[in-house]
Amino acid sequence: MMHEHVEAGGEIDQVAERREPWRDRHEFHYDFRFSIAGRKLCIETVLGVTSTGPTVTVVNMHDE
Numbered sequence: 001m002m003h004e005h006v007e008a009g010g011e012i013d014q015v016a017e018r019r020e021p022w023r024d025r026h027e028f029h030y031d032f033r034f035s036i037a038g039r040k041l042c043i044e045t046v047l048g049v050t051s052t053g054p055t056v057t058v059v060n061m062h063d064e
Contacts, residue, residue: 005034033064040064
């Protein structure tokens with residue numbers, strides 16, 4: 001669904017990370033905001049790199 005959101009022209013919000021202890025680990029997190037079955041959600045992700053390539057990790061999901 002996150003991929004479909006982007007493919008349909010949906011935005012991803014880059015948010016400066018200010019929360020402890022995450023601000024020492026990540027400069028930003030990235031929010032996907034969309035609805036699933038009428039429920040407005042925010043899915044917070046962080047970007048990373050492993051030996052196999054880039055990663056997107058979901059770190060939080062909550063109602064908007």
